[in-house]
Amino acid sequence: MKTTFTYDHYADYAELTTRMVYFSEHYPNYTRLTSLGKTPEGRDLWAMEVTDLRCGDFDEKPAQHIDGNTHAGEVTGSMAALHQLDVLLTGCEEPRIARLLQAYTFTFIPRISPDGAEVYLKTPDTLRSVNRPSGKAQSGVVRQDLDQDGVIRWMRIPDETGAWTADAEEPRLLRRRRPDETDGVFYTVMPEGLLQGESGDLLKAAPARWGLDFNRNYPCWWRPEQPGAGDYPLDNPETRAVAEFLIAHPNVGVMVTHHTSGGMILNPPGPFSEAEQDPLDRSIYHAIGALATEEMGYPLLNLYDGFHCTESDYAAGAGDDWAYLNRGIFAVTAELWDLQSRAGISVEEQLEPELSDAERLRQQKLTLAWIDAHCPQAWKPWTPLEHPQLGQVEIGGLDYKFTIQNCPPAYLREECEKATRFALRQVCLLPRLAIMRFQAQPLGHNFVKVTAEIVNRGYLPTWISRQRQAMKLTEPVQIELTGAEILQGQAQGEIEALEGYGQDQTELSFSGVYGQTAALRRKLEWVVRAPAGTRVQLNIRCAQAGQASASCVID
Known part of the structure; x- marks a missing residue:
């Protein structure tokens, strides 16, 4: 697919802005760039509408909506959105793309959480959606990059009462200590970090510093007790801006919201089984899923059924659920990047709610074997370090952010192209x-x-x-x-x-x-x-x- 920009790294806010402004300036007959408002840290929440204006205005054609980076760390999603935007504009004179731009409007919000993504990309930290509220620091081991390699990994502490030991077959991995195991070297394991506050005689991982989850903040079956839901629906300026944008665009009929990871396409409803869904709508979702599977190799899963939800335990307040259940848009979530599937772990195995210790270790071995073969630099061998509070420890493990949560940069273009191929087929479902x-x-x-x-x-x-x-x-x-x-x-x-x-x-x-x-x-x-x-x-x-x-x- 022909593009103007490269897709071999993850763009920060400045680069994302540069790309959006470039497209606006170079394709005035196709684009409208809008800031939906400023984030609390002063960044623009960019939105772009794209169509061939010679064949009708933006609101005169049926539309597809694409967004990404609802969750701060899922930066593959923002790159996938940018890639589709790039393909449409760079190729606007190619026959197939020209026909799409003549017939349809495309709307993009590539990065819903620019503040959160900036923390994710420029620090070793991970976070759910955004770096607020700051709140009080929690007691426990607070994640921190002690060895200054730019990645927060695992930390193992030699401890004769520890619950973990090195696996004999793959000593880089730890397995749980057996009930009758008395001989060997044992460890207590924690995230790489420093002790903070009072934790008594226990070592525990401190709760996440920032807990807001934009994908629990939409006014659709919202539940205040759900972690990250916020004080009330749309109390975050970012989610409110997205909702207002979609309400202002009644021509949007289909939608892809890009997330990571797992390699699957998720379709609403999330609060209840698709067996209770209107049969026609269900059949249309299955048709959309078939297109996704053909282009991406990813299966379609209903949010409620696929994740073994119950009437008391389900994801509430999600953006795709709000788009479908409240606005009637055929929205799907694309969980991009599929390291586990590439390693030989099926989606069904990934979603199994209760893995045995042996099965978890088996999956970790498969994952590590794939990493060894394709991105060995992501794994750090266990390395001794003198911890200022715990004494001698070892730091090691993988770079979770850019192996599991997001694809290694060498695989980014491939992942973006799959997402774009699917989206350019999904838009063709719209009525005309x-x-x-x-x-x-x-x-x-x-x-x-x-x-x-x-x-x-x-x-x-x-x-x-x-x-x-x-x-x-x-x-x-x-x-x-x-x-x-x-x-x-x-x-x-x-x-x-x-x-x-x-x-x-x-x-x-x-x-x-x-x-x-x-x-x-x-x-x-x-x-x-x-x-x-x-x-x-x-x-x-x-x-x-x-x-x-x-x-x-x-x-």
């Missing part, structure tokens, strides 16, 4: 209004019969989803006929919604053809009075399906 035929037939004495055939060329219906209908957010298909005195028929009005070809119910088999086609076309008729040479025009529009116009001259 068209006027297939518009004719005027003189009846004599300046009476004229005008006929039109309106069609939806898309896979999705003009109402997008049953969920959008349930939320009463669908706008009708509006028609307007101008240029002549109308004697029969409406000059302005609404017509019944149009299905897409994805709702075709015919079945084809060797024994015959059954069922019925989708109701994706409407025939309209007027009688008007106008002399020969008069031009009449038909305009149709729908917020979710775009607009079209046609004209003809009366003979």
